[in-house]
Amino acid sequence: MKTKITGKNLYKIFGGSAEDALKLLQAGKDKDEIFEATGQTVGVNDASFEVAEGEIFVVMGLSGSGKSTLVRMINGLIKPSAGEILIDGVDVGSCSDEQLRRVRREKVAMVFQHFALFPHKTVADNVAFGLKIKGMPAAERREKAQVALDQVGLGARADSYPDELSGGMQQRVGLARGLASEPEILLMDEPFSALDPLIRSDMQQELLELQRSLKKTIVFITHDLNEALTLGSTIAIMRNGAIVQTGAAEEIVGSPADDYVAAFTKDIDRSLVFTAGSVAEPGEALDLAAADLKSALAAMERLHRDAIHLVDDGKVAGIVTYRDANAALGRNGGTLRDVLNEDFPAAEPDTRLFDLYELAQTGLPIALTNGDGRLSGIVEPKAVFAQLSTGGA
Amino acid sequence: MISPSDFDFLAIPFADWINLFVRDWLVPNFRPFFRSMQWPVSQVLNGLSTFLNATPMLVFTAALALIAWRTAGRGVAIFTLIALVFIDLIGLWPETMTTLAMVVTAVFFCVVIGIPLGVLAARSDIFQAVLRPILDIMQTIPSFVYLVPIVMLFGVGVVPGIIATIIFAVPPIIRLTNLGIRNVRHDLTEAAVAFGATPWQSLVEVQFPLALRTIMAGLNQTLMLALSMVVIAALIGAGGLGLTVFTGLGRLDVGNATAGGVGIVLLAIILDRISQALGEKRSVRTVSLMETMRSLFSPRRDAAAGESQRAG
Ligand SMILES: Nc1ncnc2c1ncn2[C@@H]1O[C@H](COP(=O)(O)OP(=O)(O)OP(=O)(O)O)[C@@H](O)[C@H]1O
Numbered sequence: 001m002k003t004k005i006t007g008k009n010l011y012k013i014f015g016g017s018a019e020d021a022l023k024l025l026q027a028g029k030d031k032d033e034i035f036e037a038t039g040q041t042v043g044v045n046d047a048s049f050e051v052a053e054g055e056i057f058v059v060m061g062l063s064g065s066g067k068s069t070l071v072r073m074i075n076g077l078i079k080p081s082a083g084e085i086l087i088d089g090v091d092v093g094s095c096s097d098e099q100l101r102r103v104r105r106e107k108v109a110m111v112f113q114h115f116a117l118f119p120h121k122t123v124a125d126n127v128a129f130g131l132k133i134k135g136m137p138a139a140e141r142r143e144k145a146q147v148a149l150d151q152v153g154l155g156a157r158a159d160s161y162p163d164e165l166s167g168g169m170q171q172r173v174g175l176a177r178g179l180a181s182e183p184e185i186l187l188m189d190e191p192f193s194a195l196d197p198l199i200r201s202d203m204q205q206e207l208l209e210l211q212r213s214l215k216k217t218i219v220f221i222t223h224d225l226n227e228a229l230t231l232g233s234t235i236a237i238m239r240n241g242a243i244v245q246t247g248a249a250e251e252i253v254g255s256p257a258d259d260y261v262a263a264f265t266k267d268i269d270r271s272l273v274f275t276a277g278s279v280a281e282p283g284e285a286l287d288l289a290a291a292d293l294k295s296a297l298a299a300m301e302r303l304h305r306d307a308i309h310l311v312d313d314g315k316v317a318g319i320v321t322y323r324d325a326n327a328a329l330g331r332n333g334g335t336l337r338d339v340l341n342e343d344f345p346a347a348e349p350d351t352r353l354f355d356l357y358e359l360a361q362t363g364l365p366i367a368l369t370n371g372d373g374r375l376s377g378i379v380e381p382k383a384v385f386a387q388l389s390t391g392g393a
Numbered sequence: 394m395i396s397p398s399d400f401d402f403l404a405i406p407f408a409d410w411i412n413l414f415v416r417d418w419l420v421p422n423f424r425p426f427f428r429s430m431q432w433p434v435s436q437v438l439n440g441l442s443t444f445l446n447a448t449p450m451l452v453f454t455a456a457l458a459l460i461a462w463r464t465a466g467r468g469v470a471i472f473t474l475i476a477l478v479f480i481d482l483i484g485l486w487p488e489t490m491t492t493l494a495m496v497v498t499a500v501f502f503c504v505v506i507g508i509p510l511g512v513l514a515a516r517s518d519i520f521q522a523v524l525r526p527i528l529d530i531m532q533t534i535p536s537f538v539y540l541v542p543i544v545m546l547f548g549v550g551v552v553p554g555i556i557a558t559i560i561f562a563v564p565p566i567i568r569l570t571n572l573g574i575r576n577v578r579h580d581l582t583e584a585a586v587a588f589g590a591t592p593w594q595s596l597v598e599v600q601f602p603l604a605l606r607t608i609m610a611g612l613n614q615t616l617m618l619a620l621s622m623v624v625i626a627a628l629i630g631a632g633g634l635g636l637t638v639f640t641g642l643g644r645l646d647v648g649n650a651t652a653g654g655v656g657i658v659l660l661a662i663i664l665d666r667i668s669q670a671l672g673e674k675r676s677v678r679t680v681s682l683m684e685t686m687r688s689l690f691s692p693r694r695d696a697a698a699g700e701s702q703r704a705g
């Protein structure tokens with residue numbers, strides 16, 4: 001996939017000339033030592049990353065780890081002290097004010113933690129702000145603002161003032177303002193952390209839906225790992241200005257790079273991270289046409305399983321448990337079809353463990369199918385719970 | 394015995410130096426420059442005072458009452474009406490119009506000079522650092538002291554009086570413009586910039602509108618200072634109500650002096666209420682005359698004034 005944003009060895013030193021502090025960094029001093037020696041703050045320390053077009057790139061880390069500084073380099077609100085930041089191959093760290101304004105107007109929009117809506121403007125005027133700055137005529141920008149407001153479900157509140165809306169609604173307006181100028185990139189600095197938990201997860205789902213239809217490249221900051229895992233295709237973890245690990249959710253949780261990352265992921269809800277595929281075993285199934293009760297029981301004994309799937313014409317038709325099969329054998333004239341359970345639990349390999357809980361409660365192994373109905377593997381209920389409980393390790 | 398007079402050779406002839414500086418250098422070299430500064434002031438003043446003096450008393454009273462009603466509510470409107478009629482009845486109408494013309498002229502120039510300076514100060518910490526002690530000095534010098542150099546540089550008359558008034562009254566509007574813009578929430582300014590606004594666009598679209606309340610509080614203070622100074626400026630030949638007061642005092646004519654004083658107070662109250670109400674436009678409400686009377690004479694306790702006092 002095409003790379004949209006690239007950061008190459010980015011540094012940001014706050015306060016005074018950067019050179020001394022950069023030398024100290026190169027000499028291996030850390031953030032605190034440099035602050036003691038020079039009084040300067042290291043905002044970002046040798047950060048390199050790549051954001052692919054159309055993905056949600058989540059940056060997380062503790063307070064003061066440099067997340068805001070990093071995203072503000074992407075739209076030039078903060079100039080890097082050293083290093084390059086490229087959008088579509090163009091360096092925004094070193095271009096002129098005029099070029100930078102063009103990038104901000106055309107390509108990169110931003111959504112803020114405390115919404116940053118203009119209290120003296122109506123919702124519609126807030127949303128149309130970026131368009132007005134570009135010099136778009138009033139009627140046209142009103143139209144576009146309305147479209148953006150409809151996208152976030154606030155079409156009816158165009159003429160309200162921000163302070164008449166709830167927090168969640170205000171942030172929707174903030175989002176609409178970001179979308180109105182049809183940017184390719186959306187920077188979101190902790191956009192949902194000022195919202196209460198219920199509204200917050202609503203907003204996360206809505207953002208995912210919007211993202212699916214609009215395909216923006218999103219850089220999303222949060223200090224909440226659950227939020228990062230829900231949203232992020234790629235997650236970068238920052239510490240003291242440096243990026244300590246970048247990867248997909250499963251990599252971060254499954255193989256943390258160091259203790260800092262591990263501490264982060266300790267309390268995580270693993271069911272949101274891992275998919276059925278990660279706990280699957282190869283499945284073995286019998287052909288319904290060929291098998292009978294005896295061969296089914298024999299197969300289960302051989303595999304040390306309590307149940308086995310049966311396929312009909314290649315597709316999973318159902319499951320038979322050892323107990324039912326044995327009982328049927330005892331009765332006269334019992335057949336395999338009599339004890340076939342056609343209401344069997346099934347899921348796809350990329351289903352999250354979170355969504356397997358209910359299926360696992362049936363006690364039956366869960367059939368993994370790839371949409372075509374063919375068995376690609378099975379998940380034993382105990383494997384689901386085992387994966388979830390290895391958390392604190 | 395050693396007496397202090399033995400050290401006379403140590404005395405510093407400060408007054409002589411100043412005399413030398415002002416009389417022999419500043420005045421001869423810069424007089425034309427200072428004279429030319431009077432031109433715009435006298436243009437505005439002449440236009441305004443011709444207009445005000447040509448406007449019939451009833452028309453003006455009705456117009457000002459209407460403005461008061463639209464901005465500050467019914468109570469202030471009724472007060473304006475009564476006060477202006479009273480001024481006319483005690484025979485001070487022309488003087489009041491002259492004073493009003495001078496005050497409005499001075500405030501006009503305070504706005505034209507003060508708001509840009511305030512904006513610059515908000516934009517640049519260095520400029521603010523330079524400006525602040527100058528404003529402090531301007532505000533601590535007693536108002537009479539302004540008159541001496543003004544007379545030397547500009548001569549006597551109405552226009553020098555107004556220039557003294559401008560210098561005396563401009564600090565609050567500079568300060569509060571600076572304060573108002575600096576107090577605009579940082580993330581709002583950042584949002585404007587993040588959407589590609591130029592510095593001018595973020596000033597016009599975001600900072601200025603959000604600072605307007607504070608700036609209006611500054612305007613109100615400037616207006617009040619201008620009114621008080623315009624009276625003192627009568628000493629150097631500016632006419633109006635100030636002149637009435639001073640001639641009254643000079644002749645020990647308590648009646649006339651008091652009449653002039655009452656005229657000034659009434660004018661001050663009207664201008665104060667209207668300009669304050671302008672700053673709080675969003676909460677226009679109609680209040681009873683009783684309430685207005687009470688609020689007119691109660692000590693000022695609104696937040697904006699308190700804030701600016703602390704900032705000053
Ligand atoms: N304008 C500035 N001047 C000086 N230091 C700054 C400035 N902005 C940020 N810093 C410092 O840089 C470091 C990184 O700050 P940053 O705001 O990027 O952190 P953050 O990860 O966004 O934290 P938070 O979660 O609190 O928002 C902090 O130590 C901060 O104190």
Ligand SMILES: [Mg+2]
Nearest residue numbers: 067068069189
């Ligand atoms: Mg931050």
